[in-house]
Amino acid sequence: MxxxxxxxxxxxxxxxxxxxxxxxxxxxxxxxxxxxxxxxxxxxxxxxxxxxxxxxxxxxxxxxxxxxxxxxxxxxxxxxxxxxxxxxxxxxxxxxxxxxxxxxxxxxxxxxxxxxxxxxxxxxxxxxxxxxxxxxxxxxxxxxxxxxxxxxxxxxxxxxxxxxxxxxxxxxxxxxxxxxxxxxxxxxxxxxxxxxxxxxxxxxxxxxxxxxxxxxxxxxxxxxxxxxxxxxxxxxxxxxxxxxxxxxxxxxxxxxxxxxxxxxxxxxxxxxxxxxxxxxxxxxxxxxxxxxxxxxxxxxxxxxxxxxxxxxxxxxxxxxxxxxxxxxxxxxxxxxxxxDREVDIVEAKDPVVVAPDQVRGEIRLKGVTFRYADDLPPVLREIDLEIPAGSRVGIVGATGSGKSTLGYLLARLYDVDSGSVTIDGVDIRDLSFASLAGMLGVVTQEPYLLHASVAENLRFAKEDASDAELVAAAKIAQIHDMVAALPEGYGTVVGERGYRFSGGEKQRLTLARTLLRDPPILLLDEATSALDTRTERAITEALDTMRADRTIITIAHRLSTVRHADQIIVFDHGQIVEQGTHDDLLARNNRYAELLGADRR
CATH class of the missing domain: 1.20.1560.10 (ABC transporter type 1, transmembrane domain)
Known part of the structure; x- marks a missing residue:
C-alpha cells in the first residue's frame, strides 16, 4: 500500500x-x-x-x-x-x-x-x-x-x-x-x-x-x-x-x-x-x-x-x-x-505527375541549406550538386557530416530551408507524392521488416507482384537462395523487425523489397553496411545488369562501397569539400585520402 x-x-x-x-x-x-x-x-x-x-x-x-x-x-x-x-x-x-x-x-x-x-x-x-x-x-x-x-x-x-x-x-x-x-x-x-x-x-x-x-x-x-x-x-x-x-x-x-x-x-x-x-x-x-x-x-x-x-x-x-x-x-x-499538428510537408495544389518510365534520373541541388530545428546549427550549408541521369554516385564523409540528411531531403522526408532539389528539372516540392515515391527507391541502414512472411514483406512495396517478380528481386539482392532453403520458403514469418534474420539478411530483404518496384533512381543509405565485400560486389554487379540507365546514389561510410562510382562526393561539416573519381580524389591526397586511410586502419 x-x-x-x-x-x-x-x-x-x-x-x-x-x-x-x-x-x-x-x-x-x-x-x-x-x-x-x-x-x-x-x-x-x-x-x-x-x-x-x-x-x-x-x-x-x-x-x-x-x-x-x-x-x-x-x-x-x-x-x-x-x-x-x-x-x-x-x-x-x-x-x-x-x-x-x-x-x-x-x-x-x-x-x-x-x-x-x-x-x-x-x-x-x-x-x-x-x-x-x-x-x-x-x-x-x-x-x-x-x-x-x-x-x-x-x-x-x-x-x-x-x-x-x-x-x-x-x-x-x-x-x-x-x-x-x-x-x-x-x-x-x-x-x-x-x-x-x-x-x-x-x-x-x-x-x-x-x-x-x-x-x-x-x-x-x-x-x-x-x-x-x-x-x-x-x-x-x-x-x-x-x-x-x-x-x-x-x-x-x-x-x-x-x-x-x-x-x-x-x-x-x-x-x-x-x-x-x-x-x-x-x-x-x-x-x-x-x-x-x-x-x-x-x-x-x-x-x-x-x-x-x-x-x-x-x-x-x-x-x-x-x-x-x-x-x-x-x-x-x-x-x-x-x-491540430501542422502538416509541414504538403503536396502542391496542382502537382506534377510523372510516370516512373518517363524519369531520366537527373538530380540537382541548388543552394540547399537545412537544419533540423530553429535553435540548431545548419546540417547542410549552401549545397550545389549535379548528379547526371544514369550515373553512379557515392556520398561519403565522417559521421555527422550531413550525408544521410541529404538522403532525407531527396526523399522529401524533410523540406529544405532554402534552395531547391530537382529531378529532371522539376522541383520535388512540385511533384505529386505518388510520383516522387514511384521514381525514388530508398534503402536505409536500419532495415524495417513487418511481422509477416517474407513474401508479404516484399509485396508491401508492390501488392500485385507475381511470385516470379519476387524471386527476380530477391536474386538481385542475393537473398533468394537463403530464403528458398527455409522450410517454408517465402512463406516464412520474419518476426518483428526481422529479428529472425541476421543484419545482412535483413538488409538484402529490404533491398529486394525496394527493387521490386524497379525505381529509376535508387538511394542506398548505408544499405550494405552489414554485408561482406563479396556479397556487396555481387549486388552491385547485379544492379548494373538489371537496369543500365538507373541513377544510383550510395551513401556510405565504408569507402570500398563507392570505389567504382562515376563520381564521389565528399561531405565535411555540412559542405561539399571534394568531388571526383576515386583515383582523382586519392591523387589529391586531401580529405578523401584521409577518410580512406582511416577506413583501412
Missing part, C-alpha cells in the same frame, strides 16, 4: 494543475464529430422522447388505480389499468432495444471515424514529428485517449438524452399533479448542480494527468519490451531498474485512477442523503397538506412518490454524466492536439 506522503504529493501535483485553470476544449468541435450521423441521432432522440412520455404515464395510472379503481372497487377498471401498466412496460422495452442498436452503431461509427482521422493525419506529418515523439505516446493517443471517450460516445450521450428527457417530462408531470409538492422535490437540485460542477472540474484535471502517465507507461512498454529494448536491458544489466521504473509509473496511474473515482465522494454522499430523504419528507409534507384540507389525495401522494422514484435515477445519472463529460474533454483535448 502506498504511503500517505506519496498520496499527498500526488494531490499537491493535481492542485498545482488546477491552478492553471480548466482545460479548454471547443465543445462545438466535439459536436461536429456527430454531424454525419445527425439523422440517426434525430431518430434516436425521437425514440427517447417517446419512451419518456410513455413511461411517465405510469404514475398517473397508479393514481387512477388508487383513487378510482381501488377506492370504488371497480374491478373492470382495475384490470384495464393494470393492462395499461403492462402495455407501457412492453412498449418501453421494445423501443429501448431499438435505441440501444442505433446508439451502439452510431457510437462505434464515430469512434471509427475518429481513429481513422487521427491515424490519417499522423501519416501526413513529416519525419520531424516522429523523431520528436515517443512511439508509445503516439500509440497511447490512438488507443488510450480515443478508447477513453468510447463510453461517452457510445453510451453516455444516449443516457444523457434519455435522462434529460425523463427529468423534463417527470418535472412537468409533478407540477401537473401538485405544484407545492413538486417545488419541494427540487429543493436539493441547486446544491447538487454546484457540487457536480466542482467535482467535474477537479476530475478533468486528474484525467489529463492520468492520460499523460498512461502514455508514459505505454512508451516504457514499447521501448523496453521490444526486441531491441530487451537486448539492451539484458546486456546492460538494467532489467531491475526498468522494473522499478515501470512500477513507479504504474503506481502513479493507479493513484490517479483512484483519485479520479473518489474525488468529491463526501460531497456526493451528502447529495445522496438529501435525495434519499425527499420521499420521506414528501410523505410528511403531503400528510400536512391533506390535514389542512388541501386538494392532495392519497393517489396524488403515491403518484408523486412514484415520479420522484422515476426522477432520482435519471437525475443522479445526469450529475454523474456531467462529471464524465468533463473528464472526457481532457481526452478530446489530447486527441485534438494531434489533429
Amino acid at each position: 502506498a504511503n500517505s506522503s506519496s498520496w499527498a504529493d500526488l494531490a499537491d501535483a493535481i492542485d498545482d494543475d488546477l491552478a492553471d485553470g480548466p482545460v479548454k476544449v471547443d465543445r462545438k468541435r466535439v459536436l461536429r464529430i456527430f454531424v454525419p450521423y445527425r439523422w440517426w441521432l434525430v431518430l434516436l432522440v425521437g425514440l427517447i422522447a417517446v419512451t419518456s412520455v410513455v413511461g411517465i404515464g405510469t404514475p398517473f395510472v397508479i393514481q387512477a388505480i388508487v383513487d378510482d379503481a381501488l377506492a370504488n372497487r371497480a374491478l373492470g377498471l382495475l384490470v384495464a389499468l393494470v393492462g395499461a401498466l403492462i402495455g407501457i412496460a412492453a412498449v418501453t422495452a421494445a423501443i429501448q432495444v431499438v435505441e440501444t442498436l442505433i446508439a451502439s452503431r452510431v457510437g462505434q461509427a464515430v469512434m471509427h471515424d475518429l481513429r481513422v482521422r487521427v491515424y490519417s493525419h499522423l501519416q501526413k506529418l513529416s519525419l520531424r514529428f516522429f523523431t520528436a515523439s515517443r512511439t508509445g505516446e503516439v500509440q497511447s493517443r490512438i488507443s488510450n485517449d480515443i478508447g477513453g471517450v468510447q463510453s461517452l460516445v457510445t453510451h453516455s450521450a444516449t443516457q444523457l438524452t434519455s435522462s434529460a428527457a425523463t427529468v423534463a417530462v417527470s418535472a412537468v408531470a409533478m407540477f401537473v399533479l401538485d405544484w407545492k409538492l413538486a417545488l419541494f422535490s427540487f429543493l436539493a437540485l441547486p446544491f447538487s448542480i454546484w457540487i457536480n460542477r466542482r467535482i467535474g472540474n477537479l476530475r478533468l484535471q486528474v484525467a489529463m494527468r492520468q492520460q499523460e502517465r498512461l502514455a508514459d507507461m505505454s512508451s516504457l512498454v514499447q521501448e523496453s519490451l521490444s526486441v531491441s529494448g530487451i537486448v539492451l536491458s539484458k546486456t546492460t544489466g538494467q532489467s531491475r531498474s526498468l522494473v522499478e521504473r515501470f512500477t513507479r509509473t504504474s503506481r502513479d496511474v493507479a493513484r490517479l485512477e483512484v483519485r479520479s473515482h473518489t474525488a468529491g465522494q463526501w460531497e456526493y454522499s451528502l447529495v445522496d442523503v438529501l435525495i434519499a430523504a425527499m420521499p420521506a419528507l414528501t410523505y410528511l409534507l403531503g400528510g400536512i397538506l391533506m390535514g389542512t384540507g388541501s386538494s392532495v389525495t392519497t393517489g396524488t401522494l403515491v403518484a408523486m412518490i412514484a415520479l420522484q422514484a422515476a426522477l432520482i435515477g435519471p437525475l443522479e445519472a445526469l450529475l454523474l454524466l456531467g462529471v464524465e463529460y468533463r473528464s472526457s474533454m481532457a481526452l478530446f483535448a489530447r486527441i485534438f492536439d494531434y489533429l
